[in-house]
Amino acid sequence: MKPVHVIEGRGVPLERSDVDTDQIIPSDWLKRVERTGFGRGLFSEWRDDTTFVLNQPQYAGASILLAGPRFGTGSSREHAVWALMDYGFEAVIAPSFGDIFRNNSSKQGLVTVQLSLKDVEDLNQLVKDDPSRLIVVDVERLSVEVPDADWHRAFVLDPMTRERLLGGWDDIGISLRREDAITRYEATSVAPSLVGVFDREGRAR
């Protein structure tokens, strides 16, 4: 995962609430075994509609998605994060997020910024007034700014997520540094092994 410090980009106002992960990437797209190419499937149920906001030329190339309340609820599919990132989004700003989606995002380097509903609506308006406006999401200082409108807000990220984004750390690498502790735990653990339960063909013994 690449380190993320500051994201500077244009925004696109989605203006829909309860956009679940089925909407972000429909299940058709989940059959792939690759990790790339999901951007074409992003919001694909809506992309045929020429009035859909991502199809509007003034928002082409935007890298910050301004979403509505409860963005990313529903299915745990990480493909939703891959699709957003593959499309070119580096951050999502919303009043609230689905838990699993937010967690998945932090593991891929997609920055999720939670602001109040009022703040997100303000940002939507600023971007609609002038789609070329730059939004700056600073993970180091935990701030969102629209410099040319003199608009800034602070946001909260749990310290671990912030450090991981800044350092570009791989979660598995971090946990494997605790391998001794894992081995010690296993010596006392009662997790029943499946080896005695199924034979080599997977039939119950």
Add this chain to the structure above:
Amino acid sequence: MPGKTLYEKLWESHVVVAPEGEPTLLYIDLHLVHEVTSPQAFDGLRLNHRGVRRPDLTLATADHNVPTEPLSTPISDPISKRQLEALDENCKEFGITVFPRGHENQGIVHVIGPELGVTQPGMTIVCGDSHTSTHGALGSLAFGIGTSEVEHVLATQTLPQQKAKTMSVSVEGTPPTDVSAKDIVLAIVGRLGTGGGAGYVIEYRGDAIRALSMEGRMTVCNMSIEAGARAGLVAVDETTIDYLRGRPGVPQGDEFDDAAARWRSFVSDDDAHFDLEITLDATELVPFVTWGTNPAQVVALDGVVPSPEDVHDSDERNTVQRALDYMDLTPGTPLRSIPVDVVFIGSCTNSRIEDLRAAASVVKGSRVSDGVRALVVPGSRRVKTQAESEGLDQVFLDAGFEWREPGCSMCLGMNPDILTPGQRCASTSNRNFEGRQGRGGRTHLVSPVVAAATAIKGRFASPEEVSA
């Protein structure tokens, strides 16, 4: 010191290390794997030259996109076929037990865990699927994870986790006889909303929950995620122990009694403190149907389609209007007058043997209404075999239902079982999102008996209307 909740007991018994200022590293006792959320995780292991730490605590099955046509039918979708092959190859390479299409233990991952007895009280269980919450019905901490986390568990058998808040949802009293576990959980999701459980682990309590069978408790825990909660729990009692006795994954004989004695400790203490407590009166529950495009949009089967006019909040009013537009429904329409095109009985919510028995008892001797396509997709091969030994397949076939091979099927439309645009479906599954069952499809979530009655009547109906 106050007592502990079940969640706290499960959490504390699985802490590997809890470093100051960092998430706790939690040990995972059972990792369930399926074809859709795992290929990229196995790829990640290979890329980083990592192995699977505990293949003996990992179990895989094909479920999400297996066709439910007869096994002799080749898989028509080359991408699905490739994904199923990838699961087999990955499991072989890393030494993981796998149940491919056609295997005697194959089925929906959340059906086979409990039925094989590999889901046990006191465990931590994860799977790359949000309905992993199902397994909490057996007093285990079970939650869905994303593909990066699947890779993490494969490599380390642990997960870094933040402790959740605890919520008690008590369903008190005896529900009317026509109210099923599905109606109970639809009522809970309707009450909490799709985000009300976010950040919480829910423990379902009260005499209405205690009175449910294990399969009913699984239905309730299954839909925890529809209220935003990653995990749902039911404390262990004799119903749990009796359900597990004799299943392949549990100890046998005296060893079972020793295990059961340990399992009985997985209950919340009487003086445990919950961060939030909610109570529902079971006597007021009725059969429910969802009318909209999220599972919290529920209405009584006896009720009418709601009106945006009745909603005060403008954002919420727009959401209601949008849902009505998508569902092509007019406010004030009685639910019982709305015709359906398709009836789907299946999914990790409602595809177990008791669900099939209940549905079969409604359709027995009747015929599916003209023009309605009705499918039954058993949750697993074991469920299918059991149902056939009881003659349930013949009851469904005689009534004009399709009797299919096990899998996730029309719950999420990854295999060929999908709705066509505009079709309306009464479904025993868990999500009524736009396009979930096929692009442009309109899903109404119901219990197995309401689904069965609806198939016979061709419109939303209760079982009494069929027998009348």
